[in-house]
Amino acid sequence: MSSAPPIIDESAGGEAGNGLLLFDADCPFCRRSVRWLLARERPDSRLRIAGLEGSVSHRLGEHFGIDFARSDSIWCFADGEPRRNSDAVWRLAARLRGGWQRLEWLRWIPRPLRDGGYRLVGNHRHRLSSLGAARLEDHPRWVNHLSAGLCHRCGLPGELADEP
Known part of the structure; x- marks a missing residue:
């Protein structure tokens, strides 16, 4: 099984994404986790990614009143609401294919x-990944700006788009 992430050919009419994940792009454990997620994502799930300290996070932070750059959580946007920590994890698990999708049962844990559990892993994430992981800024799923289409598919207000 290939661990290469699926590539979206947007020029061929593919949609730009139906969800957005903000994560600590400087953390090797987080980068490895995002690569793992993208490699196991269902074909109909076209998650886009951005770093917590980038322009996309800044724009969303202004709208939602959240300083994502000071956050140490993952954030998932798929229905117009920011979901973080374990709420984001089980929503991301629902996007996985095969048996991995069963991780969605996490939502039933209080x-x-x-x-x-999320905090336990999060507090030790830098020690959990002793090896470096490749940066993701050049990944096909990385976004540097919010398009009107991505805002629409994530349930975000259209005025957040960087372009008309």
Whole structure:
């Protein structure tokens, strides 16, 4: 099984994405986790990615009143609402193919326990990945700006788009 992420050919009419994941792009563990997720994503799930300290996060942060650059959580946008920590994890699990999708059952664990587990991993994530992981800024799923189409497919207000 190939771990290469699927590539979206937007010039051939493919949609730019139906979800957006913000993550710590400077963290090797986080980069490895995002690569793992993209490699196991269902074909109908076209998640886009951006770093917590980039222009996309800044724009979303202004709208939602969140300083994503100071956040150490992952954030998922798919229905117009920012979801973070374990709420983001189980929503991302629903995008996986095969048996991996069963991880969505995490949503039935009470949030304080889920978030506690998330924090445990998050607090030790730099130690969990002793090897470096390739940067993702040149990945086909990386976004540097919010298009009107991506905003629409993620349920975000159109005025957040960087372009008309």
